[in-house]
Every structure is written in C-alpha cells, then in structure tokens.
Amino acid sequence: MSAPDHHDEYGETFVAGLEWMWGEGYLSPGGEAEVARIIAGVPIGGARVLDIGCGLGAVDILLVERFRAAHVTGIDVEAPLVAKAAARVEAAGLADRVSIQKVSPGPFPFEDDTFDVVFSKDSMIHIPDKRALYEDIHRVLAPGGWMAVSDWFGNGLEPTPAMRAWLDVVGLTFRLESIETSATLVETCGFTGVEWRDRNAWYAKAVTDELATLTGDNHPRLVAHLGPEAAAQRLESTAKKKVVVDGGELRPGHLRARKPA
Numbered sequence: 001m002s003a004p005d006h007h008d009e010y011g012e013t014f015v016a017g018l019e020w021m022w023g024e025g026y027l028s029p030g031g032e033a034e035v036a037r038i039i040a041g042v043p044i045g046g047a048r049v050l051d052i053g054c055g056l057g058a059v060d061i062l063l064v065e066r067f068r069a070a071h072v073t074g075i076d077v078e079a080p081l082v083a084k085a086a087a088r089v090e091a092a093g094l095a096d097r098v099s100i101q102k103v104s105p106g107p108f109p110f111e112d113d114t115f116d117v118v119f120s121k122d123s124m125i126h127i128p129d130k131r132a133l134y135e136d137i138h139r140v141l142a143p144g145g146w147m148a149v150s151d152w153f154g155n156g157l158e159p160t161p162a163m164r165a166w167l168d169v170v171g172l173t174f175r176l177e178s179i180e181t182s183a184t185l186v187e188t189c190g191f192t193g194v195e196w197r198d199r200n201a202w203y204a205k206a207v208t209d210e211l212a213t214l215t216g217d218n219h220p221r222l223v224a225h226l227g228p229e230a231a232a233q234r235l236e237s238t239a240k241k242k243v244v245v246d247g248g249e250l251r252p253g254h255l256r257a258r259k260p261a
Contacts, residue, residue, distance in 0.1 A: 008078045008079070008080065009078070009171065009172050009173065010027070010055075010078055010080070010081055011080075012080070013226055013227070013230045014230075015027065015056070015081075016225065016226060016230075017226055017230060017231075017233075017234040019056075020213075020222060020225060020226070020234070021210050021213060021214070021234075021238070023058075024058070025055075025056045025057065025058025025059075025061075025088060026055075026056070026058055026059075027055040027056060027122075028055075028121055028122035028123075028150075029122075029203065029206050029207075029210070029252075030150075030206070032062055032066070034121070034150065035059055035062055035063075035121065036067075037254065038119070038121065038148055038149065038150050038254050039063075039067065039117075039119065039148050042117060042146045042148045042256070043116070043117075043146070044063060044067040044068065044069050044117060045067065045068040045069070046068065046069070046070045047069050047070060047115075047116035047117045048069075048070055048071050048073075048114065048115045048116045048117070048142075049063055049069045049071070049072045049073070049115060049116070049117045049118075049119055050072075050073050050075070050108070050110070050114070050115040050117070050118045050119065050140065051063070051072055051073065051074040051075065051119050051120065051121075052075060052118065052119070052120035052123060052124060052137075052149070053075070053076055053120055053121070053122075053123020053124065053126070054074025054075060054076050054081075054082075054085055054100060055076060055081055055085065055121075055123065056081060056084050056085050056088060057074055057084070057085025057086070057088040057089050057098070057100060058088065059074075059119075059121055060072040060074040060085070060089065060098045060100070061088065061089060061092050061094060061098060063119070064094055064097045064098055065092075065094070069097075069117075070097070071097050071098070071099070072097065072098045072099075073098075073099050073101060073110075073115070074098065074099070074100045074101070075100075075101050075102075075103045075108070076100075076102065076103070076123075077102070077103060077104065077105055078102075079102055082100055082101070082102040085100045086100040105127075107132075107136050108136050108139075108140050110140045111140075112139050112140065113140070113141070113142040113143065114140050114141075114142070115140055115141055115142065115145060116141075116142055116145050116146070117141075117145060117146045117147075117148060118137045118140065118141055118145070118146070118147045118148075118149070119148055119149060120149040120150070120151065121149070121150050122150055122151055122152060122252070123151075124149060124151045125151055125152040125174050125175065125176065126172070126173055126174065126175070127175065128175040130175070130177060130182065130185055131185060131189065134147075134185060134186050134189040134191070135189050135190075137189075138189050138190050138191060138259055141259040142259070143259060143260065143261045144258065144259065144260070144261035145258065145259045146256070146257075146258055146259075147186070147191065147255070147256065147257050147258070147259075148254075148255075148256050149254070149255050149256075150199070150252060150253065150254045150255075151182075151252070151253065151255070152174070152176065152250060152251070152252055153176060153177060153178055153179040153182065153250075153251045153252070153253050154176030154177060154178055154249060154250065154251070155178060155248055155249050155251065156177075156178035156180070156181060157249075159249070160244075160247070160249060162240070162243045162244050162247065162249070163244050163249050163250070165240050166237070166240040166241050166243070166244050166250070169233065169236050169237045169240055170237050170241070176250075179196050179198060179251065179253040179255070180196070182196070182255060183195075183196045183255060186255060186257050187257070190259070190260070191257035191258060191259060192257065192258050192259075192260055193256075193257055193258045194255070194256070194257040195254075195255070195256045195257070196253060196254065196255050196256070197253055197254040198251055198253050199251070199252040199253050199254065200245065200248060200251040200252065200253075202252075203245055203251075203252045204245055204246055207238065207241060207242045207245050208242065210238050210242075211235075211238050211239060211242055214231075214234060214235045214238055215235065219231070219235075222234070222235075
C-alpha cells in the first residue's frame, strides 16, 4: 500500500542492492528468522493470510512452505514487484496456495472477515494514513483473527539533520510514527491484546554487519553487481541509515493484536 499519488520507487537496480544485503527475494532485513519472530505464537497453520506489501514474494512462499498457511494472498502497489513475485510463486509450484495481486493505494479490495491473519514485513512505513490502514486490517480480519506485522518506526520527534540526510539519499516515501503511538492507535481501531516489541538493539548490530558487507573485499563485487553509481548510493544510504539507527531515530519493531471474536 502507499500514498494515492504513488509512483514506482523500487527499481530493478535498487531491488538488486537490497537483495545483495538481505538475501534473494527479501527487501528488508532479517530473512526467515525475523519472519519467524514476527509470527511466533500466531496460528499460521491452516490460516488464510493477507501479506501487505509482498515485494518479491519470498515471504509468502515461506509462510506456506515452512509455516503451513492454507493460503496466502500477497498484495503490492508496484507492478514490477508483483510480476517478479508471481513468477517466483509459479516457479515454486505454489500458485494454488499463494496468489499475488497488484492493488491500488487505498482500501483493500477484499470483503469483510476474509482473512485469519494479516501479516506485513517492513512495508507499512509507505502508507501515510495509519488509522485508515489499521481500520481496514480490522475490517478484513475474521472475528478472532490476528494482525502480526513488523515495520519501521520513529522516535516521535522532529527529524534531525541526520535523518533528513538519510531520507534524501534513500529516495523512498516514508511516514514514520513511534511504535508506542502506533500501538495506541491500533487499540483505538478496535483491536485487543495489543503487543509491541522494539527491535532497535538487534538492528543496530545488523546494520553494522550490512555496512561491512558493502565495504572491504566485498565492495568490488558490489560494484560489479550494481555498477559504480548504484554501489556508491547503496553504501552511502547504509552508512547514513546506521547513524539514525544508532541514534534511535529509525527503529524496527513488531506489532501484534487480535480482532475480538
């Protein structure tokens, strides 16, 4: 999902740089291990799952193959990502259990009470109207259903020059709220059992490892993979991101809640 005036931001070279850091099919950090943490204790087995911002589709395949979801519907607003995700699902032989759908920004194109679990990994940062988002998640969940998501959060303060510098380099449309504010908003949208987990300590170490992956002996391979200009942009973005992560201004976190039965 994204803003109404959305234009594609995840170009081929940009996506290649993200996969370089985070693994094939992944556009955000943590891979399978982080997905497992997001959904730990959530009854995925046999569930109908909606994945908001499915990206390249690797997570949707994981939810079916490893976590035994009955069916996953992955949605995204960017046609090139949807095409790649659909091809990945087809190649995995899972087209009967995973459907990939391009959607327009705004309300989900699904009936009320359609899904048992709504999942998202680090994509809701692009959606400006958080209240409308959480209300629509509540609507499409079946009674007793779960929301289990991760996202990027802020610290609730005005952006520092360091944050503005990173946002200028990364070139993506973001809307950051604090995780505490987000948890309160989720509760006001009718959810119960709202839980949140700040993952900044984990990511402060991970982003240091990412920076090491982009430098030293790896850097010539990165340049060969992306080209000099894109490699330089990827390195600058990660270095400036590390500053705001270390300062607590950019914080990954998990949110979980249930729709009353």
